Amino acid sequence: MTDLEGLAAVVTGGGSGIGLATARLLSARGARVAVLDLNPGAVDKPLLGYPADVTDDVSVRAAVAAAAEDLGGIDILVNNAGIGAAGTVEDNPDEEWHKVLDVNVLGMVRTTRAALPHLRRSERAAVVNTCSIAATAGLPQRAVYSASKGAVLSLTLAMAADHVREGIRVNCVNPGTADTPWVARLLDAADDPRAERDALNARQPMGRLVMADEVAAAIVYLASPAAGSVTGTALAVDGGMAGLRLRPAEK
Incomplete structure (x- = not known):
């Protein structure tokens, strides 16, 4: 498929996991793609890599400007960069709260703010934020992470309302627990990584x-012209976790 031919996309946190998978799929569908990441060295051509720290406004603006120059504009922005943290509301110090919110929420603010002048010049502008099932379901030991993703969901709706009349669509995806390097690191830190993985698998209805x-x-669909009437929407990709209530499996 080449339905994104002629479009230019920027993906933050595109050096691994969901971000890298998204950047590769956007490229496969015909888009010119720039990846912004703390360490974009693993990005292969035809993807273009730019070092950027989403907690640093100067860094973000420089990377977005360079990407827009090289791509010939920006039509699609995927705000994917994010970090996690484990713990209840009493476990994480203020410094951890500030760090997670700075990356997961303000990181999206900084990148979108820098990209908006370019998006406004596009006839098919779209922003997709990576949110989480943690925004809509109470997950144990994820207080600060859940708070940040709840903010992302609300931010997505506010951005969609602010920019719909400028022709810029804004949506988000809510993944369930995904098999990514970040989750792998969380599992490695658990007392029993195998038991923790089994518990995470069991938590999702698809197993x-x-x-x-x-x-x-899902991200590429929301970013594509095929979703031209979709804005202010959260698309769950969670194996049924948000909406299904299954009986216990028969033994």
Whole structure:
């Protein structure tokens, strides 16, 4: 498919996991793609890599400007960069709260703010934010992460309302627990990584973790002209976790 031919896309946090899968799929569908990441060295051509720290406004503006120059504009922005943290509301110090919110929420603000002048010049402008099932379901040991993703969901709706009359669509995806390097690191830190993985698999009605490529497909749909009437929407890619209530499996 080449339905994104002629469009230019920027993906933050595109060096691995969901971001890299999204960047590759956007490119496969015909888009010119720039990846912004703390370490974009793993990005292969035809993707273009730019070092950027989403907690630093100067860094973000420089990377977005360079990407827009090289791509010939920006039609699609995927705000994917994010970090996680484990713990209840009493476990994480203020510094951890500030760090997670700075990356997961303000990082999207900074990148979108820098990209808006370019998006306004596009006839098919779209922003897709990577949110989480944590925004809509209470997950244990994820207080600060859940708070940040709840903010992302609300931010997505506010951005959609602010920019719909400028022709800029804004949506988000809500992945369930995904099989990504970040989740792998969380599992490695658990007392019993195998038992923790089994518990995460069992938590999702489909009985397995979400795959990065599956989330990428949802992001690319929302970014594409095929979703031209879709804005202010959260698309769950969670194996049924948000909406299904199954009986216990028969033994």
